[in-house]
Amino acid sequence: MILHLYNTLTRDISPFKPITPGKVGIYLCGATVQAPPHIGHIRSGINFDILRRWLITSGYEVTFIRNVTDIDDKILHNAIHEEMPWWALAQKYERVFTAAYAELNLLPPTYEPRATGHITQMIELISLLVERGKAYPVANGDVYLDVRALDSYLTLSGQKLDDLQSSADGEESIKKNPQDFALWKSAKPGEPSWPTPWGDGRPGWHIECSAMAQAYLGEKFDIHAGGLDLIFPHHENEIAQSNGAGYPFAQRWLHNAWVTTSGEKMSKSLGNTLRIYELLKRVRGIELRWYLGSAHYRSMLEYSPEALDESAVNFRRVESFLKRAANQLGKIPSSHIAEEFAHAMNDDLAVPAALAVISELVKEGNSALAAKDSKNLEVKSAQVRGALAVLGCDPWDDTWAKSDAALEEVVSGLVKSLLEEREVARARKDFESADRIRDRITELGLTLEDTPDGPRWSR
RNA sequence: GGUGGGAUGGCCGAGAGGCGAGGCUCAGGACUGCACAUCCUGCUACACGGGUUCAAAUCCCGUUCCCACCUCCA
Structure with a gap:
């Protein structure tokens, strides 16, 4: 049996056939580095680390991209709250994520691109979308994707455009359709910005993944992965942006489910986050x-x-x-x-x-x-x-x-001498002394077992 | 309102028309000076009501309850 994988796009399991035989390109939506990771973030990382290891074990050469989104609304918000520059906050939490990933033995991504390092690619992509009539700038310098100008939209989540509850965001007047989403946000006082043909501003939420996936995996690649909640709007909008620009984008979509507590999704707003440490x-x-x-x-x-x-x-x-x-x-x-x-x-x-x-x-x-x-x-x-x-x-x-090989040796020697003493006691059927030694060892948190080959201890 | 996922033994957790997944706990047995570990045996479950079928946890119809997404999210 060859590898079969689910595909959110078709909602069924099918044989996995890479675009290039023997090679697999995977893009995993990584962290928005705005706060420390909880076990839900790490579960996602582990699930797809297992996928990657299995592909490698099966003989594939895997290019695994996991991005870092280091600029977004929440980062700016939390930076004010924590009284530090936004880039310092982003880097602080990026390091916490990296440490947590390493601590749980996730293979480092082949490449780990940051959003702020790919502004050029984003601007190129947005320009192309504007050129092709799929996106439009407005007077204040925002650029929006025109969802009704697309050949298709919402193919991943299976929804209908008219069934979406439209957000009451008050900005609707400047957008053609309420469902249009921002590719680029015009600069606000005190916020970071980059120069563009439409004026200074910063990226919208979804554009970074479209730009970086293309930069590292090309216009068409094998697998795009992420958490269940990213199906809409994030992944839907990535598809919109990349297809709108004329790129086939991901061939297969994998989404991991939640870690829940008391039947409910782990979420910051519920305040039931479980931190790795x-x-x-x-x-x-x-x-x-x-x-x-x-x-x-x-x-x-x-x-x-x-x-x-x-x-x-x-x-x-x-x-x-x-x-x-x-x-x-x-x-x-x-x-x-x-x-x-x-x-x-x-x-x-x-x-x-x-x-x-x-x-x-x-x-x-x-x-x-x-x-x-x-x-x-x-x-x-x-x-x-x-x-x-x-x-x-x-x-x-x-x-x-790695942890404590040196210490282990010392402990091993000490325990060994205790065990020899106990064996002497056992040999003369002095079980009271033998059990006393065993209790001492057990109290220290070690496990002891007698085997036909003599006593064995372990942690 | 739209879209999707669930409900399985004391507990966790797979499976998706027939052949008891697996683990944890518990009980009994083997081994052991005893204990630990290990192995063996036991504990025959699928939310509810109908239906299809020789056969349903699995398919169909209906019902109840839970969760997620619908522009912050792994």
Whole structure:
């Protein structure tokens, strides 16, 4: 089975065929850097990081663009609130996002363009739209896209132009149609601006993605991804801008669903944001990533602390299997992709089904471990590790492994001497002393188990 | 009003006409000095009412409830 993916445009699952064989271009709408990330932002990043890793594992050469929108209304607003220049605020939060992405082992994008670095491309695109009669400047210096001049509009969200609730924005008088949206906004006092043929101003919300996608992926590319809420208006308007300029634009659209709490979407206005760094106090990064990646990307993920804890327990079972396998094999297992796992991933990235495959492999692997069947153990552990790598949760990945290797060695030595003492006690059937030593070790947060090969400890 | 997505066992969470996904919890068993870990067994669910079918969680009709989008949004 070859990779099948959903397409919001056609609302069905179909075989994925890249424009250029062996190569894939993906544009993911990244952050508007106006505030720290919450787990919803990161879930989106993780979902499409898994897509990217799976494509790479499948042999594709992937160009992955994730933009940074570093100029927009909210950034200007928050900059006043936080009493700093808008560009300082944008950079501050861009760094927080970058750190969070790195902490959760997202591969860095091939290129990560900023909106403010592509004003030239935006102006070129807007000029072309005006030339082609798809956009019009107005007296105050704004430039609007004329949605009724397009060959088609709202193909992605499946709505009808006349059914849209038109916003009461008071500016309607200067627009041809209430649904026309701003490509360019004229300069206001105290706000940043760039010179254009229509006067000084700054970009509208959607134009940056049309301009940057084209700059890095060309006029036609394979996949455009982002959150569900971007379907309308953001992606709809990107299509409008790029098609209006005569470019085919994205061939396939993928949208990830929400992280919700108590059945509701995480949103700033509701004030129930869950910040990454709060959750990292509760579980390790690799466990948070496992959790956020565990639901199907098009399904809502209902957040609760209990669900997060349960998921972490589930991950530790897999992880501890791999660690014990490495111990018995005397080396870290290599990575290999199991056929059933590939089948699940090829079915529109069916991660939940893939997790079921991992569970089975772990079960079989554990049995091989008990039976000292090294050959089988090697196969199963390689397949488990290969699966985890695709999910970005390989325990030996540098992101997670770097932490405290040096300290680990010291602790290991100390625990070892304690265990030797305990073995002496056990040998003379002094279980009271043996249990006392075990309790001490357990109290320190380590897990201890006696195996036929002697005691083993782990964190 | 328009558009889209949901409701699955104690809990989480897949599936989309027949063959009990998987995990967590709990109970029992094997192993163990005990415990942990591991393995085995058990806990037969699909919002409600009709219909189609040899067969429905899955298809059709209707109903209830929930959520999202309709120019701030991952």
